[in-house]
Amino acid sequence: xxxxxxxxxxxxxxxxxxxxxxxxxxxxxxxxxxxxxxxxxxxxxxxxxxxxxxxxxxxxxxxxxxxxxxxxxxxxxxxxxxxxxxxxxxxxxxxxxxxxxxxxxxxxxxxxxxxxxxxxxxxxxxxxxxxxxxxxxxxxxxxxxxxxxxxxxxxxxxxxxxxxxxxxxxxxxxxxxxxxxxxxxxxxxxxxxxxxxxxxxxxxxxxxxxxxxxxxxxxxxxxxxxxxxxxxxxxxxxxxxxxxxxxxxxxxxxxxxxxxxxxxxxxxxxxxxxxxxxxxxxxxxxxxxxxxxxxxxxxxxxxxxxxxxxxxxxxxxxxxxxxxxxxxxxxxxxxxxxxxxxxxxxxxxxxxxxxxxxxxxxxxxxxxxxxxxxxxxxxxxxxxxxxxxxxxxxxxxxxxxxxxxxxxxxxxxxxxxxxxxxxxxxxxxxxxxxxxxxxxxxxxxxxxxxxxxxxxxxxxxxxxxxxxxxxxxxxxxxxxxxxxxxxxxxxxxxxxxxxxxxxxxxxxxxxxxxxxxxxxxxxxxxxxxxxxxxxxxxxxxxxxxxxxxxxxxxxxxxxxxxxxxxxxxxxxxxxxx
Amino acid sequence: xxxxxxxxxxxxxxxxxxxxxxxxxxxxxxxxxxxxxxxxxxxxxxxxxxxxxxxxxxxxxxxxxxxxxxxxxxxxxxxxxxxxxxxxxxxxxxxxxxxxxxxxxxxxxxxxxxxxxxxxxxxxxxxxxxxxxxxxxxxxxxxxxxxxxxxxxxxxxxxxxxxxxxxxxxxxxxxxxxxxxxxxxxxxx
Numbered sequence: 001x002x003x004x005x006x007x008x009x010x011x012x013x014x015x016x017x018x019x020x021x022x023x024x025x026x027x028x029x030x031x032x033x034x035x036x037x038x039x040x041x042x043x044x045x046x047x048x049x050x051x052x053x054x055x056x057x058x059x060x061x062x063x064x065x066x067x068x069x070x071x072x073x074x075x076x077x078x079x080x081x082x083x084x085x086x087x088x089x090x091x092x093x094x095x096x097x098x099x100x101x102x103x104x105x106x107x108x109x110x111x112x113x114x115x116x117x118x119x120x121x122x123x124x125x126x127x128x129x130x131x132x133x134x135x136x137x138x139x140x141x142x143x144x145x146x147x148x149x150x151x152x153x154x155x156x157x158x159x160x161x162x163x164x165x166x167x168x169x170x171x172x173x174x175x176x177x178x179x180x181x182x183x184x185x186x187x188x189x190x191x192x193x194x195x196x197x198x199x200x201x202x203x204x205x206x207x208x209x210x211x212x213x214x215x216x217x218x219x220x221x222x223x224x225x226x227x228x229x230x231x232x233x234x235x236x237x238x239x240x241x242x243x244x245x246x247x248x249x250x251x252x253x254x255x256x257x258x259x260x261x262x263x264x265x266x267x268x269x270x271x272x273x274x275x276x277x278x279x280x281x282x283x284x285x286x287x288x289x290x291x292x293x294x295x296x297x298x299x300x301x302x303x304x305x306x307x308x309x310x311x312x313x314x315x316x317x318x319x320x321x322x323x324x325x326x327x328x329x330x331x332x333x334x335x336x337x338x339x340x341x342x343x344x345x346x347x348x349x350x351x352x353x354x355x356x357x358x359x360x361x362x363x364x365x366x367x368x369x370x371x372x373x374x375x376x377x378x379x380x381x382x383x384x385x386x387x388x389x390x391x392x393x394x395x396x397x398x399x400x401x402x403x404x405x406x407x408x409x410x411x412x413x414x415x416x417x418x419x420x421x422x423x424x425x426x427x428x429x430x431x432x433x434x435x436x437x438x439x440x441x442x443x444x445x446x447x448x449x450x451x452x453x454x455x456x457x458x459x460x461x462x463x464x465x466x467x468x469x470x471x472x473x474x475x476x477x478x479x480x481x482x483x484x485x486x487x488x489x490x491x492x493x494x495x496x497x498x499x500x501x502x503x504x505x506x507x508x509x510x511x512x513x514x515x516x517x518x519x520x521x522x523x524x525x526x527x528x529x530x531x532x533x534x535x536x537x538x539x540x541x542x543x544x545x546x547x548x549x550x551x552x553x554x555x556x557x558x559x560x561x562x563x564x565x566x567x568x569x570x571x572x573x574x575x576x577x
Numbered sequence: 578x579x580x581x582x583x584x585x586x587x588x589x590x591x592x593x594x595x596x597x598x599x600x601x602x603x604x605x606x607x608x609x610x611x612x613x614x615x616x617x618x619x620x621x622x623x624x625x626x627x628x629x630x631x632x633x634x635x636x637x638x639x640x641x642x643x644x645x646x647x648x649x650x651x652x653x654x655x656x657x658x659x660x661x662x663x664x665x666x667x668x669x670x671x672x673x674x675x676x677x678x679x680x681x682x683x684x685x686x687x688x689x690x691x692x693x694x695x696x697x698x699x700x701x702x703x704x705x706x707x708x709x710x711x712x713x714x715x716x717x718x719x720x721x722x723x724x725x726x727x728x729x730x731x732x733x734x735x736x737x738x739x740x741x742x743x744x745x746x747x748x749x750x751x752x753x754x755x756x757x758x759x760x761x762x763x764x765x766x
Contacts (some may be wrong), residue, residue: 066735066746067766073733077656091746194753240751367757370748371764405732405742405763415697420632420640423728424741 001370015307020046020271022568023293025278025309025323030541030557031314032256032264033168037565038312039269043572046306047261048276050298051121053129056234060247062096064558066101066388070073070095089506090118092129092245100128100245108461110450114503115464117318117510123274124257125316125509129245132221132253133552134174135377135396136165136185140384141438141549148383150392150440151346154546155527164559164566171263172254172558173230175374176219180280183394183553184216184379190224192217197366198401198429205490206378213381215399218374221254221555233262240370249449252371275299277457280327281311281336281537289536290336296457310536310568310577314561317542318347318447322462324524325449334529337531340521343514345446347466348548350509351395351437354476354499356483359494360401360429367403367426375400378433378486380550382478390475393438394550397483402432431492433483437475438550439468439504441512466504509553512546529564536577538564616655621647623670626686628727630693638741641731649730650723661716669719673700738765 021043024034031047038045053059066072074094081088084104093101102119109117132428139158145151169188176189195203195217203215216424222238223230230236235258244253251258264270275298282305284291292307313320321344325335335343372551380394404427408414411422445467449460480497487495504510517523520532529544531537540561542553549556571577589687616624625647632639654666677685681692688696696707697720704720711717731737738744 067733067738068735071652072657073729075653075657078659079656193751197754200754238751240748241746365757367755367761367764368751368753369755370745370751370754372751403763413701415631415701416694417633417635420741421637423632423636423732424637424762425760426757557747 007529011224018292018305019307021308022045022310022312023048023306024035024312024314025281025293026125026314026316026319026541027123027256027261027272028120028314028316028541029127029256029554030561031125031131031312032127032260033558033561034312034314034538034540034565035256035264035270036171036260036342037562038569039264039267041565041569042267042269043569044269044271045264046271046273046308047264048278048293048295049121049123049125049272049274050277051123051125051274053272053274053275054123054247054257056251056262057247057249059257060249062100062246063243063249065096065246068121072464086116087118088114090129091131091506091508095376097129097245097280100247106456107205108453108455110453110461112462112463112465113467115466116503116505117462117464118505119316120509123261123272124255127255127554128247128257130255130508130554131552132374132554133219133377133398134169134172134176134555135219135379135551136186136187137161137549137551137556138183138185140183140380140394141547143550144383144393144549145441145547148387148392151547152441152517152522153517155516160527161556161559161563164563165555166564168555168558171229172221172225172259172555173226173235174219174555175222175224175256177217178509179214179216181214181216181379182297183381184214184219184377189219190222190334193220193222193224193372194368195376196368196372196401198360198363198431199376199399200365201360202310202399202401202431202486202490203376206486206506209489210381210486213378215376215378218372218376220238220374221480222373223252233259238373240372242371242373244373245573277459278315279321279457280323281313281552282307283327283329283332283534285329285331288331288462296459298457301457309572310538311395312561312565312568313537313539313543314541317510317513317545318464319539320460320539320543321447322449324514325447326459332533336537337524339531339533340524342443342522343524344448345443345513346441346515347445347447347464347510347512348439348441348545349466349504349511350507350548350550350553351439351468351472351475352435352485352500352507353472353502354479354497355432355434356480356487356495356497357430357432358487358495360431360492362491362492363403363429389474389478390469391478392440393471393475393548395435395437395475395479396550396552397433397435397479399431399433401429403427403429431487431490433487435476435479435483436507436509436550436552437479439470439547441515441545441547442469447513464505466510468504509542509548511542511548511553514539514543515546516544517546528567529560530567535571540564590658595684597693616651620670621651623647623686624650624723626693627673627697627723628731630690631724631727632731632737633690639736641727641737644731644734644736646727646730646734649734650726653726653730654722658722662722665719666722669723671721676700732765 146153238252378397628641628646744765
């Protein structure tokens with residue numbers, strides 16, 4: 001790296017100027033929460049973000065555009081796709097959202113095995129473009145790896161996280177219905193989005209034919225009925241436009257930019273520093289703890305050190321691994337806190353490869369009003385109380401039904417006035433289901449630093465070595481068979497099964513590498529997300545995950561972050577940090 | 578939902594009889610060349626006429642020509658299609674004129690509305706049976722491309738979305754199950 005570190009290390013005034021109570025690395029969904037909670041505790045907090053600043057509304061350039069204002073109506077040009085084959089595959093990527101994703105050439109990495117690493121580098125990170133599903137984990141997920149012997153026991157249980165789920169749900173705004181399902185515990189919900197008439201029909205059919213399976217209304221981070229807290233931030237009710245990923249002008253879906261960061265800023269304790277690429281966490285051998293963070297300015301490439309008593313690492317799962325691996329010292333030659341040698345290992349992800357689609361006759365006299373930004377959920381029904389399949393883990397099923405456009409079935413000619421008028425009318429209904437499957441963390445699935453290649457800031461490139469296994473293939477088969485059976489029972493016709501064969505990573509649910517656990521020999525973090533061997537560093541993004549479960553992870557990261565900040569603040573008061 | 582599915586969903590909402598979602602998938606894929614096709618004013622005018630024949634002005638809504646679909650198609654083919662699809666498209670327009678001259682002794686633009694319609698109905702049937710029997714890696718029929726672009730362009734244009742369809746930029750609420758009265762227009766995206 002460029003060793004021209006600014007002279008602040010030897011200059012007390014400089015150190016004072018660059019010293020905070022806490023530093024948060026990353027401003028995405030978990031970093032935003034770390035910032036909010038730390039600032040609420042009265043701690044002067046510096047948030048480092050490698051990308052540009054994004055302010056609510058001011059920096060949502062496409063939020064109020066109509067479709068016809070996009071020259072390619074949402075599609076990207078041939079040249080863009082040629083230059084960006086990777087990022088353009090991302091869910092929801094298009095002409096209207098491209099500004100919230102990286103460009104491929106700016107941020108290279110090494111794919112030892114195919115892995116589509118999707119990134120959005122800006123203040124708010126991927127919280128601007130996330131899927132927004134917010135189901136709670138159940139104890140089935142916290143206990144399954146130990147019960148079935150496919151991984152490490154989590155050092156926490158549902159009861160440890162439940163109050164923190166409540167804490168973050170109330171602030172973020174999560175809609176949903178209390179359904180009383182053991183595999184998907186209820187939360188602090190705002191009113192849910194309706195099911196449409198076909199979704200209600202499928203729900204009833206599943207209940208009748210598969211009594212242990214439950215299709216419920218979406219549990220999604222949308223404000224359906226703002227509370228005083230939401231209104232204070234200028235956040236309002238969802239207007240059912242379903243254009244969330246452009247940035248919501250109503251602040252109706254939860255993002256760091258609309259909620260946690262402005263809240264943190266109001267305390268007067270927040271300092272945001274965009275364009276700050278983190279090189280490493282600085283470990284002090286004498287003090288036997290981390291003392292700060294080395295930052296390279298994204299634009300000028302100048303290096304600056306910032307100091308703090310505690311550090312929250314929320315750079316996104318794989319980047320948090322990268323930062324720790326690159327934080328070497330005499331005490332930690334293999335990466336900060338990495339005495340076990342397991343840093344970067346046990347990377348896992350969610351399996352989204354399979355979906356089924358079908359048509360459903362009837363319901364011609366029914367329609368809907370507005371555009372639903374959510375999707376109903378079938379809670380996991382596999383391997384709960386005991387292992388009842390030939391694979392490990394479970395899957396969440398998301399589903400939906402919509403009415404097509406075009407009442408063209410009886411036309412003999414599909415050219416001309418009658419055709420055009422028929423296309424202006426609604427057509428038949430279709431139903432789909434897709435999987436979000438648990439994958440099994442394995443030591444061989446790992447990331448590490450390249451020994452030869454560096455990025456434009458002189459930081460080693462990340463090497464990804466992550467792949468599917470036989471367990472994933474078996475789960476896909478089961479998902480396809482079961483989902484097809486549910487659609488058949490509901491009366492669907494022309495059912496089609498599909499396996500996208502997409503590479504890992506495209507799920508954007510990469511997890512692990514800095515997993516939590518009881519034992520420092522087999523894990524990097526303790527039950528409060530502290531590095532076992534460097535206790536003033538907390539990792540609370542996807543990197544901390546011991547297993548992947550099958551539920552959507554973001555709300556868990558939020559809860560774990562708030563819980564870890566609370567612990568950190570208590571320990572600071574006691575003088576332990 | 579990934580990008581492929583999202584694009585497929587556009588076609589899907591356009592009606593089950595509309596083939597060619599895959600045109601966008603293959604059409605907007607990366608290209609080995611940066612060469613692009615040039616569209617003369619005359620070509621754009623021809624595209625407008627073809628598009629108007631596919632989606633003419635009716636009592637219910639204005640036609641494709643008024644929505645400037647010719648210039649939309651020019652933009653899409655130029656910016657999004659890869660070279661091999663651009664070539665098929667360009668050669669296809671020549672073929673269309675040849676058929677017009679052969680059958681009706683004149684350029685497409687000069688034909689009567691009835692003859693334009695008859696010609697495109699034939700082409701549409703030809704394209705449909707070609708698409709049905711072709712192997713996956715064989716190129717798409719040019720008329721399938723042309724028709725798909727016409728539908729996409731029209732129903733996402735301001736005129737198409739707001740007059741041929743029912744467009745609410747800010748619905749304000751979601752109601753899952755409401756009665757549908759026969760004849761009411763479908764929601765725009």
